[in-house]
Amino acid sequence: RLERVLRPRLAVVTAPAGERVLGLLGLAMAVALFLPLPFGNMLPGLGLTLIGLALLERDGLAALAGVVVGLTGFGIAFGAGVGVTIAVALALLDALQ
Numbered sequence: 001r002l003e004r005v006l007r008p009r010l011a012v013v014t015a016p017a018g019e020r021v022l023g024l025l026g027l028a029m030a031v032a033l034f035l036p037l038p039f040g041n042m043l044p045g046l047g048l049t050l051i052g053l054a055l056l057e058r059d060g061l062a063a064l065a066g067v068v069v070g071l072t073g074f075g076i077a078f079g080a081g082v083g084v085t086i087a088v089a090l091a092l093l094d095a096l097q
Contacts (some may be wrong), residue, residue, distance in 0.1 A: 006053060010060025022051055022063055029070040032077040040080060043073020 011017060029044035047070020054062035 002053060002057070005021065006057035006059045006062055008058040009062075010064070013059065013060030013063050014055060014058045018060070018063075019055065021056070022067070025067055026051055029074050032074040033076050035081050037077055037080055040073075040077040044070045044077065046071075047071070047073060 001004065008014075013022070026048055029048050032044040033041045033048075047066045047068075050066030051063050051071060054060070054066055054067075
C-alpha cells in the first residue's frame, strides 16, 4: 500500500552522498529519542520512520519530509532539555545563596 504514495522522486536526496547526510541527521534524531521527556521522542521517531521508508523506496520528497518532522521534534526536545537544565541550575544557585 505504501507503494501508492512512495515512489522514486528527487533522486539527489537518496543518492549515496544524500544517504550520508540523512544518516547524520538521523543520528541527531536518535539522540533526541533518549531524552526522558513525555512525548518528546514521538516526532524524532516519526521522522526516522519516514526517512527509513523513503530510503527503501528511493523517495527523496518523503525523506525531506522526514527530516523536517524529525528535526522539528529534535529542536523541541533539545530546547525543553536545555530549558529544564537552566531552570534546575538557577534553582540550585538560589538555594546556595
